[in-house]
Amino acid sequence: MKKIIALTLVLLVLAGCGASGVKTGLGSVSTAKATEAVEDKNASVQANVTMCAASFDANGKILSITFDAVQPKLEITAEGKAPEATGEFKSKKEKKEEYGMKGASPIGKEWYEQAGALEDWMTGKNVSDVLNMKTKAANEDHPCVPDEADLASTCTMDVEDFLAALQEAYDLAK
DSSP, X not given: OHHHHHHHHHHHHHHHTTOTTOEEEEEEEEEEEEEOOBTTBOEEEEEEEXXXXXXXXXXXXXXXXXXXXXXXXXXXXTTSOOOOOOSOOOOHHHHGGGGOOTTTOTTOOOHHHHHHHHHHHHXXXXXXXXXXXXXXXXXXXXXXEEOOTXXXXXXXXXXXXXXXHHHHHHHHOO
């Protein structure tokens, strides 16, 4: 999260230093998921926040882009109590290998590696082309997976929230 804020500030400084037509924006998408308690497991509530910091030229070309996400989760006891949310929650990029997606990934890549591949693929493309990328449903939990030949082998994550955060970053770019 700190890296996205730092990148955004750097991009804003660059945009203000005469980079004609360069606009920078920050977008985010938030969702939440709750699970009910079962025999030996408490109920839980998890927030999912996907963030995008990006800079664009006057024609909507993506000059630089970075994504990150946080997923703070709280368990709720049978008595309906939730612990106090204190401290920092590491982002997925900060967690790196600790996030643990590599084993479940069909391409054996961790979240930060796939997000980096997505960022690389988007850089230099027009926002409208990226937002209209080909996608497919991999399964019920992943209805919007890249189906672009030059991206599908490096990013198998659902990109719906990434695209929505990019759209917001572009809409808010100044």
